[in-house]
Amino acid sequence: MSDILELFDNETSIQRSSKQKRVPWKISLPEDGTFITLPVFMAFCGIAAALRSWNRPAAKFKVILSLSEDACLSVYSSAARVFLRAIEDCKDGTRPLVCTWGGRHSDRDQYEALRVDRAIFIREPNKDLDDGARLFADRVVDVPMRSRRHVQAALRRFGMPVVEKDVELLLSEPWARLDNAFQEGRSPTLSLQRLRRYPLSWTQKDVPAVKAVGPTLADMHGYGPIVAWGNDLARDLGDYKSGRIQWEDVDDGVLISGPTGTGKTTFVRALANTCGVPLTIGSFSTWQSAGALDEFLKAMRKSFEEAKSKAPSILFIDEVDTFGNRIGRDHNKAYMTAAIAGLLELLDGFYHREGVVVVAACNHPDNLDPAIRRAGRLGRHYTIALPDAQTRLSILGFHSGIDLDRSQSEKFGMATEGLSGADIEQMVREAKRAARRRFEALSGNHVVDQLRPLVELPEDYLRTLAVHEAGHALVAIEAGHGRVIGIKISRYRIEGKRNELGYVEYGQAGVRPKTRTDYLNAIAVCLGGIAAELEVFGSFADGSAGSETADLNRATELATMLEGALGMGHTLLVEGPLEQLERLRAYNPDFRRRVHDVLQSEFGRARSIISASRAGLDEIVEHLMETKAMTGDEAIEIVQRHKMPRVSLAKLPRRGMEA
The missing domain is CATH 3.40.50.300 (P-loop containing nucleotide triphosphate hydrolases)
Known part of the structure; x- marks a missing residue:
C-alpha cells in the first residue's frame, strides 16, 4: 500500500508511472459513471490495501471484503467498482460486479460472479459469515479502518492542504455524513465547510452506553x-x-x-x-x-x-x-x-x-x-402469552440462579402450569426467605417446597395414561395425520385440580386445503386413545369426555362439521353453522345417526390400526413408563420396526421352478 500512497503525492509521477491504470486519478470514470468523491477515495485506499496481492491487470478473484467499522455501503461499493475498473482496463462499458454479501439477491449475485473473472462482495460488520461464504470466495479479507494516511492521501489527491483539524474531522465523521457532504459537482473545500457548519447534533453523537442492570x-x-x-x-x-x-x-x-x-x-x-x-x-x-x-x-x-x-x-x-x-x-x-x-x-x-x-x-x-x-x-x-414449561424454568433460573434436577423440574413444570413470570418471581422470593430462615444456601428443595401440593400418581394410573397417549400417536403415524413431535405423560397432578396429565404434540404437515380424508383422519386420531385402552384393558376411562377439548367431544364436533357445515357428508347440502348443528344433532334423529356413523366408522379404523400394531404400541408404552417422554422420531422408528412384512403373491416362485 505504501508504494500506491507515495504515488498520490505527485500528479506527474502518477501519470508517468507504470501503475497508472491501477491508480484512479481522474475525477470520474466515464466508462462506469462512478464519480470519485473524497470519501470514495478514502474507502478505495482501504480496499487497495486489503487487495494488494490482486492489484494487477491479469488477476482473477472472487473475494468478500469484511468491513471492520460501521460504514456507508454506497461509499464502499463505489470504491470497490473504482478498484475493479482501474485494474480491469475494460472499455466495453460493462459495470464491475460489486455486491453486498447476504443481500436480498444473494443467490443471483453469486451466480453472476461465476460468469466473470473478478467480483467483490462487501460484508457489513453485523452480518455473520458461514462456511458457505468461505467455500464460495477465494478469500475473506478484512478491510482496514480508515487511517490518517488514507485521509492525507485523499486531501492531496484533491489538491487540498493537509491541515490537522481537517484530518481529525474526516477521521471522526460518520461515513453517511461524509457521503452526504461530498457530492458530485460540489467542491471538496465547500464540503468541508458544510461539515463544520452543521456539526454532529445530539441525535447523532455517540451516547455513552447505559450500564445494563437486570435482564437483557x-x-x-x-x-x-x-x-x-x-x-x-x-x-x-x-x-x-x-x-x-x-x-x-x-x-x-x-x-x-x-x-x-x-x-x-x-x-x-x-x-x-x-x-x-x-x-x-x-x-x-x-x-x-x-x-x-x-x-x-x-x-x-x-x-x-x-x-x-x-x-x-x-x-x-x-x-x-x-x-x-x-x-x-x-x-x-x-x-x-x-x-x-x-x-x-x-x-x-x-x-x-x-x-x-x-x-x-x-x-x-x-x-x-x-x-x-x-x-x-x-x-x-x-x-405476550403465559410462559410454557421450558420458559418457566428459564424464568426460575434467571431469578434464582439455580438449576433443578430432573425430578424437581418435572414437579415444577406441573405445579406452575398457568402461572406468570411474576408468580414465579414471587415464588423465588419466598424460597429465598425460607432458605435464610434455615441458614441454608438456596437450592431446588426450597423452590419445590413453595409449589402447590402435588399428588404422585400410582403405577396403574400412569400405565393407563401411557396407553392412551401412545394410541393417539400410533394412529396419527399410521394415518399420516400431521407430524408427531413428541409424547409426554406426568407422574404428578395438582391436588384438587383437573389438569392435563399427558399429551401428544403435533406439527403442521404442510399448508394446504383440507379434504374429507383429512377430517376423517383427525377424528380417528381423536379416538385413538380410547381404542388403545380398549385393546389393552378391555374398557376405557372417563377422561376422554366432558370438556370441550376432550377426545370424544372434539371427535363429535369434527364429525358434526363434516356432515352439516362443510358439504363433505352424504350430501353437498350445508345444514348451518356449528351452533345450530348442535341443536340439529339433538333433535334430528337422521342427522344424529349420520354423525354417529362417521364416529363409529373411524373408531373401527382406529381399533384396526391399534390391533395390527400392538407390538409397536406396547414398546411405546414401556418407553413412556420409563422416561415419561419421547420424541416423535423415536415413536416413528418403533412403529416402522414392528411393521409386519408384506409378501407380494405376484412374486411367489412357481412350484415347477423350485430347484
Whole structure:
C-alpha cells in the first residue's frame, strides 16, 4: 500500500508511472459513471490495501471484503467498482460486479460472479459469515479502518492542504455524513465547510452506553417474535446513533399486550438494556394523579419531554388501554376524548419526538382507540402469552440462579402450569426467605417446597395414561395425520385440580386445503386413545369426555362439521353453522345417526390400526413408563420396526421352478 500512497503525492509521477491504470486519478470514470468523491477515495485506499496481492491487470478473484467499522455501503461499493475498473482496463462499458454479501439477491449475485473473472462482495460488520461464504470466495479479507494516511492521501489527491483539524474531522465523521457532504459537482473545500457548519447534533453523537442492570433480551425465553423485533431495534438504534440511517428508518412505536404478570414491564427493561438506551416510564394512572385535565396533559407531555432529553431512549407507557376509545357516551367522554387527542398529538402530529421509541403495554388491546393503533403510531402489535414449561424454568433460573434436577423440574413444570413470570418471581422470593430462615444456601428443595401440593400418581394410573397417549400417536403415524413431535405423560397432578396429565404434540404437515380424508383422519386420531385402552384393558376411562377439548367431544364436533357445515357428508347440502348443528344433532334423529356413523366408522379404523400394531404400541408404552417422554422420531422408528412384512403373491416362485 505504501508504494500506491507515495504515488498520490505527485500528479506527474502518477501519470508517468507504470501503475497508472491501477491508480484512479481522474475525477470520474466515464466508462462506469462512478464519480470519485473524497470519501470514495478514502474507502478505495482501504480496499487497495486489503487487495494488494490482486492489484494487477491479469488477476482473477472472487473475494468478500469484511468491513471492520460501521460504514456507508454506497461509499464502499463505489470504491470497490473504482478498484475493479482501474485494474480491469475494460472499455466495453460493462459495470464491475460489486455486491453486498447476504443481500436480498444473494443467490443471483453469486451466480453472476461465476460468469466473470473478478467480483467483490462487501460484508457489513453485523452480518455473520458461514462456511458457505468461505467455500464460495477465494478469500475473506478484512478491510482496514480508515487511517490518517488514507485521509492525507485523499486531501492531496484533491489538491487540498493537509491541515490537522481537517484530518481529525474526516477521521471522526460518520461515513453517511461524509457521503452526504461530498457530492458530485460540489467542491471538496465547500464540503468541508458544510461539515463544520452543521456539526454532529445530539441525535447523532455517540451516547455513552447505559450500564445494563437486570435482564437483557437474551434472558427473555419464550417471548416469541417480539424478541426478534427488539434485537432489530437495537441494531437500528446503533445505526441511527452512528449516522448510518435516519430516524424515519427506525420502528419507533409498538404495542404489547398480555395477561397481568406475563412480564411486559420486564421485557421493556430488557429491551432498554439490550439497546443501551435510557428508559422513561409513564402510565395513565400516574398522569391522571397529577390533577385535572390540564395537569394530566402537562404530566403526559413532561414524560415525552423527559424521554426526548435522553434520546435516543425508550418511553414505556403502561396501562395504555385505560385511555379507552372515543366511541362510548358517558359523563367522562369529554375528558377521555381530550386525553386521547393529547396522546395522539404526542405520538405524531406537530409534536416532534425524534430519538424516542414508544413502547405501550396493556391487558385488553381491543379496548384501545383505533387511532392510537394506526400505522405510524402504535401500529405494530405483539402478544405476550403465559410462559410454557421450558420458559418457566428459564424464568426460575434467571431469578434464582439455580438449576433443578430432573425430578424437581418435572414437579415444577406441573405445579406452575398457568402461572406468570411474576408468580414465579414471587415464588423465588419466598424460597429465598425460607432458605435464610434455615441458614441454608438456596437450592431446588426450597423452590419445590413453595409449589402447590402435588399428588404422585400410582403405577396403574400412569400405565393407563401411557396407553392412551401412545394410541393417539400410533394412529396419527399410521394415518399420516400431521407430524408427531413428541409424547409426554406426568407422574404428578395438582391436588384438587383437573389438569392435563399427558399429551401428544403435533406439527403442521404442510399448508394446504383440507379434504374429507383429512377430517376423517383427525377424528380417528381423536379416538385413538380410547381404542388403545380398549385393546389393552378391555374398557376405557372417563377422561376422554366432558370438556370441550376432550377426545370424544372434539371427535363429535369434527364429525358434526363434516356432515352439516362443510358439504363433505352424504350430501353437498350445508345444514348451518356449528351452533345450530348442535341443536340439529339433538333433535334430528337422521342427522344424529349420520354423525354417529362417521364416529363409529373411524373408531373401527382406529381399533384396526391399534390391533395390527400392538407390538409397536406396547414398546411405546414401556418407553413412556420409563422416561415419561419421547420424541416423535423415536415413536416413528418403533412403529416402522414392528411393521409386519408384506409378501407380494405376484412374486411367489412357481412350484415347477423350485430347484
